[in-house]
Amino acid sequence: MGGIAILKTFYVELPGRRYAIMTGQGLLTKAGSLLSKAGFDSAPIVISNAKVWRLHGPVLERSLKGAFGPVPVILIGDGERFKSHTTLMKLYHRMFRTHADRRSWILAFGGGVVGDIAGFAAATFMRGIPFAMAPTTLLAQVDSSIGGKVAINVKEGKNLIGAFYQPSAVLADIGVLRTLPKRELAAGLYEAVKSAAICSESLLGYMERRLPQILDCRPPEMERVVVETAKIKARVVTADEKETGVRIILNFGHTVGHALESATGYRRFKHGEAVGWGMLAAVEYGRELGLLRADESARLIRLVRSVGRLPSLKGIALDTLWNSLLLDKKFRSGDIRMILLQRLGEAEIRGDIKSESLRKFLKSFLAGNGSPV
Amino acid sequence: MGGIAILKTFYVELPGRRYAIMTGQGLLTKAGSLLSKAGFDSAPIVISNAKVWRLHGPVLERSLKGAFGPVPVILIGDGERFKSHTTLMKLYHRMFRTHADRRSWILAFGGGVVGDIAGFAAATFMRGIPFAMAPTTLLAQVDSSIGGKVAINVKEGKNLIGAFYQPSAVLADIGVLRTLPKRELAAGLYEAVKSAAICSESLLGYMERRLPQILDCRPPEMERVVVETAKIKARVVTADEKETGVRIILNFGHTVGHALESATGYRRFKHGEAVGWGMLAAVEYGRELGLLRADESARLIRLVRSVGRLPSLKGIALDTLWNSLLLDKKFRSGDIRMILLQRLGEAEIRGDIKSESLRKFLKSFLAGNGSPV
Numbered sequence: 001m002g003g004i005a006i007l008k009t010f011y012v013e014l015p016g017r018r019y020a021i022m023t024g025q026g027l028l029t030k031a032g033s034l035l036s037k038a039g040f041d042s043a044p045i046v047i048s049n050a051k052v053w054r055l056h057g058p059v060l061e062r063s064l065k066g067a068f069g070p071v072p073v074i075l076i077g078d079g080e081r082f083k084s085h086t087t088l089m090k091l092y093h094r095m096f097r098t099h100a101d102r103r104s105w106i107l108a109f110g111g112g113v114v115g116d117i118a119g120f121a122a123a124t125f126m127r128g129i130p131f132a133m134a135p136t137t138l139l140a141q142v143d144s145s146i147g148g149k150v151a152i153n154v155k156e157g158k159n160l161i162g163a164f165y166q167p168s169a170v171l172a173d174i175g176v177l178r179t180l181p182k183r184e185l186a187a188g189l190y191e192a193v194k195s196a197a198i199c200s201e202s203l204l205g206y207m208e209r210r211l212p213q214i215l216d217c218r219p220p221e222m223e224r225v226v227v228e229t230a231k232i233k234a235r236v237v238t239a240d241e242k243e244t245g246v247r248i249i250l251n252f253g254h255t256v257g258h259a260l261e262s263a264t265g266y267r268r269f270k271h272g273e274a275v276g277w278g279m280l281a282a283v284e285y286g287r288e289l290g291l292l293r294a295d296e297s298a299r300l301i302r303l304v305r306s307v308g309r310l311p312s313l314k315g316i317a318l319d320t321l322w323n324s325l326l327l328d329k330k331f332r333s334g335d336i337r338m339i340l341l342q343r344l345g346e347a348e349i350r351g352d353i354k355s356e357s358l359r360k361f362l363k364s365f366l367a368g369n370g371s372p373v
Numbered sequence: 374m375g376g377i378a379i380l381k382t383f384y385v386e387l388p389g390r391r392y393a394i395m396t397g398q399g400l401l402t403k404a405g406s407l408l409s410k411a412g413f414d415s416a417p418i419v420i421s422n423a424k425v426w427r428l429h430g431p432v433l434e435r436s437l438k439g440a441f442g443p444v445p446v447i448l449i450g451d452g453e454r455f456k457s458h459t460t461l462m463k464l465y466h467r468m469f470r471t472h473a474d475r476r477s478w479i480l481a482f483g484g485g486v487v488g489d490i491a492g493f494a495a496a497t498f499m500r501g502i503p504f505a506m507a508p509t510t511l512l513a514q515v516d517s518s519i520g521g522k523v524a525i526n527v528k529e530g531k532n533l534i535g536a537f538y539q540p541s542a543v544l545a546d547i548g549v550l551r552t553l554p555k556r557e558l559a560a561g562l563y564e565a566v567k568s569a570a571i572c573s574e575s576l577l578g579y580m581e582r583r584l585p586q587i588l589d590c591r592p593p594e595m596e597r598v599v600v601e602t603a604k605i606k607a608r609v610v611t612a613d614e615k616e617t618g619v620r621i622i623l624n625f626g627h628t629v630g631h632a633l634e635s636a637t638g639y640r641r642f643k644h645g646e647a648v649g650w651g652m653l654a655a656v657e658y659g660r661e662l663g664l665l666r667a668d669e670s671a672r673l674i675r676l677v678r679s680v681g682r683l684p685s686l687k688g689i690a691l692d693t694l695w696n697s698l699l700l701d702k703k704f705r706s707g708d709i710r711m712i713l714l715q716r717l718g719e720a721e722i723r724g725d726i727k728s729e730s731l732r733k734f735l736k737s738f739l740a741g742n743g744s745p746v
Contacts, residue, residue, distance in 0.1 A: 161498065
């Protein structure tokens with residue numbers, strides 16, 4: 001695991017409370033003392049999945065045990081389809097079996113799926129118990145572990161049942177990212193590209209220049225990406241916890257992204273990949289509307305395409321995609337809302353999207369497998 | 374429905390927001406305009422049950438339609454066993470079918486079961502949409518509709534999955550109470566007796582003096598009971614929204630009450646009846662501990678016994694009851710907590726209950742069918 005170093009601690013500031021995002025190399029080895037300092041004084045119930053637990057469980061467990069004593073661990077299935085009601089009910093029952101009560105707390109140890117469902121379990125178990133996150137994927141470290149959006153999927157769509165429920169601390173050990181499969185790493189990078197695209201042209205430029213090193217998970221480059229992206233997220237959440245205003249821009253790429261995931265039963269795309277496609281769609285559509293300069297859209301398209309190979313759009317029916325999109329929770333009855341870029345690093349919320357024009361665009365986007373024909 | 378009169382409006386005051394409890398006769402006939410004034414500007418999704426809807430749906434619907442246009446209505450089963458996960462999932466799916474989105478809101482129209490599950494649906498649907506309550510039972514008007522405790526039951530116990538999620542308005546039409554079955558009315562009265570017992574000796578005295586008129590649902594007496602009891606609840610919730618301190622006293626009678634409900638599969642007792650038994654147990658046990666004066670405990674026992682006939686405790690095994698009690702969420706791992714009376718109108722939270730002594734007491738309480746032998 002190499003040396004231990006806390007790189008950066010920064011905060012999500014909310015009315016009446018704040019919580020720390022701690023990022024660094026090898027943080028898991030001192031998770032117990034870091035979480036003690038964050039205010040926890042008893043052993044958590046750890047929720048994780050088998051793959052993460054096999055790779056990093058022993059290190060975490062040793063550290064937690066040193067600080068808190070023996071730690072109950074509940075493992076759930078790996079993959080978006082386990083972010084379900086069935087898994088949630090199993091989680092509750094397992095928690096009751098460990099004699100969890102209102103004084104218990106949860107440590108979510110894994111990627112976005114673990115964080116979302118463990119966070120929702122924390123939000124609803126006995127009307128809410130505290131939780132902390134130790135995200136182990138790039139996507140979770142830069143995005144899903146920060147901001148308190150917790151949820152499960154239902155057949156009508158992704159994340160449609162959930163809550164705003166903030167963690168008490170986030171512990172992002174950048175060292176664990178070296179064990180991620182390439183595809184998983186790329187999936188997380190799309191979310192980092194997204195944050196840069198809406199908020200930081202300079203981070204975007206950095207990612208363009210250092211993409212090979214980042215994809216190779218080299219420490220200095222990866223650290224910068226994680227820290228800067230997580231900071232963007234923390235800043236936006238601080239400004240708008242409940243997503244009634246500016247936080248909506250974080251959904252750049254998610255309108256079409258969510259619809260793609262839903263239309264393919266959450267099987268074909270990893271979430272970040274769907275967001276990758278969604279960004280391409282938003283950029284191309286924005287270009288149609290005359291929003292983004294051609295050279296800027298070309299830069300973003302090139303970066304997204306260089307991160308990895310996005311699974312094909314082949315076989316996705318327009319009607320299926322369209323219905324999924326209309327069901328998405330970001331749409332008010334009647335009108336369609338989409339996040340588009342004005343320039344790189346600057347997004348705007350557009351509430352005036354014409355349904356017919358978007359549908360027509362998507363037809364062409366699907367037909368050209370992401371390059372509108 | 375007689376004349377229309379708003380009797381009292383009072384508020385639950387919370388950090389950064391407050392909401393009105395409106396009580397009066399015939400309020401349902403002006404629900405639309407009252408809810409408009411409370412800030413709602415579109416038609417709610419009404420969640421109710423068939424019995425309530427048959428009796429009072431037409432009046433409510435006419436009024437809502439006048440203010441907001443056509444109103445989708447979702448009916449759930451009547452009874453505690455429908456406060457389940459299965460019902461919740463059906464609710465979500467029905468909501469999606471009415472094209473509910475983040476701008477939708479819910480009006481819970483019914484008793485405690487409807488309020489709790491509709492409130493939890495509101496808390497979790499698309500991470501939370503607003504809701505209002507129009508409680509139609511005495512228990513809901515004086516207790517469960519106020520304070521934002523929403524939940525469902527799981528096999529491990531009652532209300533174990535839920536949230537603190539405050540309504541935006543509560544509309545308590547006292548006129549509808551006249552259509553309540555006697556048993557339902559009595560069940561609500563036990564909660565009113567509870568609130569008086571912990572907070573207001575004068576309300577308790579009033580209920581002792583006017584019990585026949587209250588049981589007969591005479592307007593002035595019932596109005597006073599509803600308004601004063603609801604005010605007690607609003608005051609306690611204002612002081613401690615999340616039940617980390619003083620709000621715990623509202624659980625007087627609930628320690629044994631919940632355990633009785635759970636031990637009998639939520640079938641034998643109505644919630645209020647179980648609380649009735651729970652108060653008798655708390656009073657008798659408090660007397661054993663030398664807490665409450667004999668004449669005061671005799672007064673409370675007499676009042677509880679006069680409200681109605683409590684279903685028998687026969688056949689409830691001590692072990693079953695005890696296990697249910699230990700699973701209750703009000704117990705920290707290790708120690709047992711109970712609300713006991715120091716005198717009428719004054720409760721205290723006792724964290725020093727000896728498990729063996731309580732178990733022994735309950736054995737005798739069960740054996741004597743509520744009069745310890």
